[in-house]
Amino acid sequence: MSILISKDTRFIVQGITGREAINLTRENLDYGSKIVGGVTPGRAGRDVYGVPVYDCVRDIVKAHGAVDGSIVCVPPRFTQDAVFEALENEVKLIVVVTENVPRREVAQMVELAELRGARIIGPNCLGMISPDEAKMGGIGGPAANTRQAYTPGNIGVMSRSGGMTTEIASTLTNAGLGQSTAVSIGGDAIIGSSYAELMPLFEADPDTKAIAIYSEPGGRMEAELADWIRTNKSRLPVVAFMAGRFMDEMQGMRFGHAGTIVEGVEDTTAEKIKRMEAAGISVAERIEEIPELLRKRLAEVN
Amino acid sequence: MRFYEYEAKALFARHGLPMGASRVVESAAAAREAFDAIGGPCVLKGQVLSGGRMKAGAVKFADTADEAAAHFDAIMPVEVKGQKSRSVLVESKSEIVQEYFAAVTWDGRAKRPVLVFSDMGGIDIEEVAETHPDHVSKTHFSSILPLSPRVAKEAIGATGVTGSDLNRLTPIIFELMQLFLRYDLTLAEINPIGKLADGRFIVLDGHIDLEAEARGIHKELLDELGIGDDETRQARPPTEFEIAGARVNAVDHRGVAGNVVEFDGNLGLVIGAGGGSLTLFDAVRKHGGKPANYCEIGGNPSVSKARELTKLILGKPGVERIAVMMNVVSNTRVDIVARGVVSGCIESGKDPAEAIAIFRIPGAWEDEGFKILEKYGVEYCDRSVSMYEAAGRAVAKMGAGS
Amino acid sequence: MPGLFIDVKVDPEVAKDATLAAKLAEVCPVSIFKASERGLEIVESELDECVLCDLCLEVAPGKVEIVKLYEQK
Numbered sequence: 098m099s100i101l102i103s104k105d106t107r108f109i110v111q112g113i114t115g116r117e118a119i120n121l122t123r124e125n126l127d128y129g130s131k132i133v134g135g136v137t138p139g140r141a142g143r144d145v146y147g148v149p150v151y152d153c154v155r156d157i158v159k160a161h162g163a164v165d166g167s168i169v170c171v172p173p174r175f176t177q178d179a180v181f182e183a184l185e186n187e188v189k190l191i192v193v194v195t196e197n198v199p200r201r202e203v204a205q206m207v208e209l210a211e212l213r214g215a216r217i218i219g220p221n222c223l224g225m226i227s228p229d230e231a232k233m234g235g236i237g238g239p240a241a242n243t244r245q246a247y248t249p250g251n252i253g254v255m256s257r258s259g260g261m262t263t264e265i266a267s268t269l270t271n272a273g274l275g276q277s278t279a280v281s282i283g284g285d286a287i288i289g290s291s292y293a294e295l296m297p298l299f300e301a302d303p304d305t306k307a308i309a310i311y312s313e314p315g316g317r318m319e320a321e322l323a324d325w326i327r328t329n330k331s332r333l334p335v336v337a338f339m340a341g342r343f344m345d346e347m348q349g350m351r352f353g354h355a356g357t358i359v360e361g362v363e364d365t366t367a368e369k370i371k372r373m374e375a376a377g378i379s380v381a382e383r384i385e386e387i388p389e390l391l392r393k394r395l396a397e398v399n
Numbered sequence: 400m401r402f403y404e405y406e407a408k409a410l411f412a413r414h415g416l417p418m419g420a421s422r423v424v425e426s427a428a429a430a431r432e433a434f435d436a437i438g439g440p441c442v443l444k445g446q447v448l449s450g451g452r453m454k455a456g457a458v459k460f461a462d463t464a465d466e467a468a469a470h471f472d473a474i475m476p477v478e479v480k481g482q483k484s485r486s487v488l489v490e491s492k493s494e495i496v497q498e499y500f501a502a503v504t505w506d507g508r509a510k511r512p513v514l515v516f517s518d519m520g521g522i523d524i525e526e527v528a529e530t531h532p533d534h535v536s537k538t539h540f541s542s543i544l545p546l547s548p549r550v551a552k553e554a555i556g557a558t559g560v561t562g563s564d565l566n567r568l569t570p571i572i573f574e575l576m577q578l579f580l581r582y583d584l585t586l587a588e589i590n591p592i593g594k595l596a597d598g599r600f601i602v603l604d605g606h607i608d609l610e611a612e613a614r615g616i617h618k619e620l621l622d623e624l625g626i627g628d629d630e631t632r633q634a635r636p637p638t639e640f641e642i643a644g645a646r647v648n649a650v651d652h653r654g655v656a657g658n659v660v661e662f663d664g665n666l667g668l669v670i671g672a673g674g675g676s677l678t679l680f681d682a683v684r685k686h687g688g689k690p691a692n693y694c695e696i697g698g699n700p701s702v703s704k705a706r707e708l709t710k711l712i713l714g715k716p717g718v719e720r721i722a723v724m725m726n727v728v729s730n731t732r733v734d735i736v737a738r739g740v741v742s743g744c745i746e747s748g749k750d751p752a753e754a755i756a757i758f759r760i761p762g763a764w765e766d767e768g769f770k771i772l773e774k775y776g777v778e779y780c781d782r783s784v785s786m787y788e789a790a791g792r793a794v795a796k797m798g799a800g801s
Numbered sequence: 802m803p804g805l806f807i808d809v810k811v812d813p814e815v816a817k818d819a820t821l822a823a824k825l826a827e828v829c830p831v832s833i834f835k836a837s838e839r840g841l842e843i844v845e846s847e848l849d850e851c852v853l854c855d856l857c858l859e860v861a862p863g864k865v866e867i868v869k870l871y872e873q874k
Binding site for chain 2: 208212223236237238239246257259260271291316318321341343352385
């Protein structure tokens with residue numbers, strides 16, 4: 098079992114003829130994902146590695162029936178429109194890869210998704226993977242590299258950083274710990290699905306036994322996760338890696354993702370670590386400590 | 400990106416918010432002229448990008464033109480949280496009977512704009528929220544449904560304000576909500592809003608933050624306000640090195656090779672991505688290394704972008720070597736970055752094998768990338784060496800001094 | 802002139818085939834190929850940007866060769 102995607106998920110790629118989209122289309126197909134079509138306005142009739150290209154999502158649905166998901170990989174100023182288009186064609190799972198979308202546009206996308214009963218992952222993310230089932234997005238890179246980093250197992254991974262999702266999974270794999278599903282949730286100040294919003298899915302997945310997350314300064318997402326764990330008495334032990342400790346001394350400077358800035362005490366790594374530890378989350382200082390901490394926590398549960 | 404008070408007020412004026420007469424001045428003589436033009440008592444406020452101006456002595460009141468000129472000279476040298484004023488705003492001083500607070504910002508948890516209103520303005524709102532919670536209201540509103548003044552009315556009413564005050568405040572607060580969404584702001588604050596003896600309300604001070612990502616969308620407004628592309632408005636002004644980094648990143652839209660922040664060490668860092676850079680910077684410091692810079696590469700930048708970034712960092716005075724490190728990459732490609740940094744070294748007149756202390760980027764297309772590094776004799780490692788260990792190796796090489 | 806890392810060799814026949822030249826220009830995600838009235842041109846400054854996507858090899862089988870210079874001794 099896994100969350101969000103399986104080998105049966107049929108999805109599309111919006112912006113499929115762009116440099117990055119071409120890359121991820123090939124990688125997803127090679128990994129075994131089912132891509133039924135792609136969209137680039139004005140490029141109908143072309144194909145990308147055998148995936149037919151259409152002018153709009155509506156035309157794909159007409160030709161191939163309903164689709165489960167979409168990867169949106171278009172430039173920032175077209176992103177909101179592309180997401181709206183997917184939502185209005187009843188796509189229920191949308192991975193937004195694009196970075197640098199202003200938060201007003203993201204908030205509007207997320208609000209429409211709520212109204213339509215759909216879920217957005219991202220923006221500014223690499224998507225997700227259920228190892229040996231399917232992946233949706235650039236996560237892990239080419240299929241061969243993806244198999245090197247991700248193996249099936251019982252750890253759910255969530256990360257605000259796309260790159261660190263794979264770094265953590267790779268570290269887990271090297272230590273003999275596989276993953277149920279790994280989700281790159283995106284590094285922006287407003288994102289479609291936060292740690293706390295994905296926790297119920299992992300909680301309901303019998304194959305997920307523990308969670309590893311990547312965390313950094315800025316925002317309230319760790320506080321929200323801590324609250325969720327406490328209120329719902331989660332069965333899942335959580336281990337977090339906290340990056341950007343140097344930023345605690347550098348108020349008002351933005352590093353890393355759009356959401357990564359220390360403006361108040363609550364944004365600092367020191368404060369976040371305190372909150373997470375109070376909710377029973379183990380915090381690692383180095384990535385390579387994560388497997389050991391997970392093993393320890395799993396042993397306590399059993 | 401924070402606006403100076405006078406810029407925030409220019410934006411407010413564009414949308415008809417009520418304010419006292421004012422003028423921005425850059426000399427004592429101009430302050431005197433402004434006082435005469437406004438006629439009557441004035442307040443002079445140093446234009447800096449931070450709060451705490453009153454406490455620091457950058458806000459002064461003048462009853463005569465001579466006083467205005469003297470205050471100008473007194474305000475300009477004052478440092479407010481490390482910054483000096485770029486100019487002084489001379490504004491007519493009004494008799495205020497009560498002060499109010501209004502701000503719109505994003506709530507990342509609710510993913511909605513939130514309007515915060517209080518009838519106890521002028522003081523720290525966090526403090527009011529703790530000591531007088533019934534005098535602060537927080538009201539979320541939709542960013543997608545039509546905006547309606549009733550949200551402002553409810554927010555104001557929730558603090559106990561009624562009568563003509565309620566009816567006069569509502570359009571002001573509603574305008575603030577509209578500005579917030581229309582200009583992609585991350586903060587639109589009026590603090591305080593002053594109530595005059597005759598019952599009218601005016602904006603006394605404002606704080607506007609425009610989202611950096613939306614600068615392109617609002618180019619017309621920024622041009623009108625005279626805010627140039629190089630003005631990053633971070634906590635400190637950008638250095639030459641950082642401005643050059645931003646130019647490298649702006650060359651094309653393919654990926655990111657930028658967000659360069661200058662430090663004064665000897666180890667140049669070509670690191671990525673968003674999260675990996677934070678992790679690696681921590682690791683270098685933990686090993687006692689002295690970074691010359693922070694930076695981020697990600698989103699699969701073009702070879703030319705990675706090359707230009709490498710040249711920029713290698714060309715920084717004091718930089719002896721660079722460490723090229725990232726987390727296991729997915730979309731950014733090892734071979735593309737390898738091509739960029741190797742050619743960047745060569746174009747800088749340096750031997751890549753000497754200039755690159757360590758190359759630790761495993762992941763997408765690593766076989767191709769490693770072939771390039773082999774060819775040029777660059778020391779590299781794969782995922783079996785952790786980010787922390789790789790940073791240690793780079794720092795150790797610097798220590799060896801060779 | 803080749804790039805530092807990549808060179809592209811094209812069968813001279815392709816340069817005369819306007820349709821194929823246009824096709825190459827269309828599929829290349831990094832604009833290495835340019836189709837003009839004179840036929841196909843190679844944009845030398847972009848050679849090192851090649852992402853090895855093989856799309857050019859697909860549309861012109863046997864007529865285009867991508868050379869990885871870093872594999873040569």
